[in-house]
Amino acid sequence: MLDIVDVGKRSLASYRGVAPDEQLDELVHLSEHLRGARCMHVNATSYGGGVSEILRSLVPLYNDLGITTDWKLIHGDEEFFQVTKRIHNGLQGAPGELTEKDKAVYLANAQRNASRLISDSEDYDFIFVHDPQPAVLAALSSLRESRWIWRCHIDTSHPNPSYWEFLAPFLTAYDAAVFTLDDFIPPELPIRDVHVYPPCIDPLSPKNHPLPEKLTKDLLEWIGIRTHRPLVTQVGRFDLWKDPLGVVRAYQRVRPHVPDLQLALVGSLALDDPEGWDVYKEVRSATAGDSLIHVLTNLVGVGNVEVNALQSISDVVIQKSIREGFGLTVSEAVWKGTPVIGGRVGGIPLQLPEGTGGVLVDTIEECAEHMLRLLRQPEEARLLGERGREHVRQNFLMPRLLRDHLLLLNELAAARPLAPRGIIPASSIPAGLQGV
Structure with a gap:
């Protein structure tokens, strides 16, 4: 069997007064004919990235609406995740070729996961498969009664042909696909029913819930941040697409003008991202000897609450990606009123329309220029965040x-009606929706 992730319980009613009321009211009606249906989300890891953060909040809310939903993880050895990282990069346009050995490793692991899936998934009405790691499951599975959805969170607008030509034939087994932006839809996608919607943050999660000022400062002082000094922060995986070394160079341009300026580079190291360890070591090497640069990870106890504190207290948050799916950290920081300097790529411009939330940049020089300007003009920074x-x-x-x-x-x-068991009378509104 695939491993199941324990997500606990959440109530939609708790979002009243935080999210727009009209959105909450609409959820009651949209769930009316889905109550009692069964859904599963499948991905590669329960921590260390935006997909896992989304599912940890989204899955309990499905259940609160009366849609019985599980979140499960595929299995894989180290070689498998090295291959899936290359596929991930290749689908975003990185150079290289997928060798016959790479294909064999990927498919052998996928077949084992498909076998595990068959043993415990016969009654699911909907199965969401997230990103490239488990993407071939629909084709390898015999569970054709389920409605299969491929949710691709990355920018596949210009995929490396070596990778795309291998993966695309397996995608014909899906009933629908979801992308973050129209521009991300790859050429000759073999899925006809395509939807586009960006991801979201959870304002009530430990990473985004408001923290008392004293607790914020105590948390950061504990990990070495001096809260009386100015601070800029980038949060994200140690990934070359997120350009952490470019952030360091931009910071170094500003530092002579703001001598006590601190930089925090914060990232999670996850099982499905072996390349992250190499990037982490490179960042550590590039910043060695500078006591005002803090390189922080989940391995030293920096988790969601510490990230919350960093995004809340920073003068500026940076997300200088050179390729990006969406960049949830942008909305996380802006939700806390902190202005963001973001790369003009992927879903970041969607979150930072002109004059709102921050500024967009294309180069290291522009990043440094706007960093210095926002540090020197705190009122402008405050208004952008607001x-x-x-x-x-x-x-x-x-x-x-x-x-x-x-x-x-x-x-x-x-399009394909649910089995009778998939319907609960409309009058049976889950307890968590009372008052919504």
């Missing part, structure tokens, strides 16, 4: 993402 918070509230909080999911499930159920 306008950005309302933009996030309207567009990028978890109830909006749940709405998009329910619209898709309703469409798939209309």
Whole structure:
């Protein structure tokens, strides 16, 4: 069997007064004909990235609506995850070729996961498969009664042909696909039913829930941040696409003008990202000897609450990606009122429209220029963050993402009706929706 992730319980009613009321009200109606249906989300890891953070909040809310939902993880050896990282990069346009050995490793692991899936998944009405690591499951599985959805979170607009030509034939088994942006849809996608909607943050998660000022400062002092000094922060995986070394160089340009300026580079090291260890070592080497640069990971106890504190207290947050799916850390920081300097790529511009939330940059020089300007003009920085918070509230909080999911499930159920057990009378509203 695939490993199941324990996610606990969440109530949609708790979002009242945080997310827009009209979004919460709509969820009641959209879930009406789905209550009692069974759904499964499958991905590669339960920690260390945006997908896992989304599922940890989204899956309990499915259940609160009366849609019985599980979150399960594929298995794989180290060689498998090295191959899937190359596929991940290749689908984003990285050079290279997928060797016959790579294909064999990927498919052998996928076949084992498909066998595990068959043993415990016969009754699922909907199966979401996230990203490239488990992407071939639908084709290898015999569970054709389920409605299969491939949720691709990365930018596949210009995939390396070596990787795309291998993966694309397996995608014909999917009933629908979901991408973050229209621009991310790859050429000649063999899935006809395609949907586009961006991910969201959970304002009530430990990473985004408001923290008392004293606790914020105590948490950061504990990990070496001096809260009386200015601070800029980048949060994200140690990934060359996120350009952590470019952030270091931009910071070094600003440092002579702000001598006590601190830089925090914060990332999680995850099982499905072996390349992250190499990037982490490179960053450590590039920053060695500078006591004002803090390289922090989950391995030294820096988790969601510490990230929350860093994003809340930083003068500026940076997300200088050179390739990006969405960049949840942008909305996370802006939700806390902190302005963001973001790379003009992927879903970052969607989160930072002109004059709202921060500024977009294309180069290290532009990043340094805007960093210095926002540090010197705190009132401008404050206004950017303030306008950005309302933009996030309207567009990028978890109830909006749940709405998009329910619209898709309703469409798939209309095309191929659910079994009778998949329907609960409309009067049976889950307890968590009382008052919503």
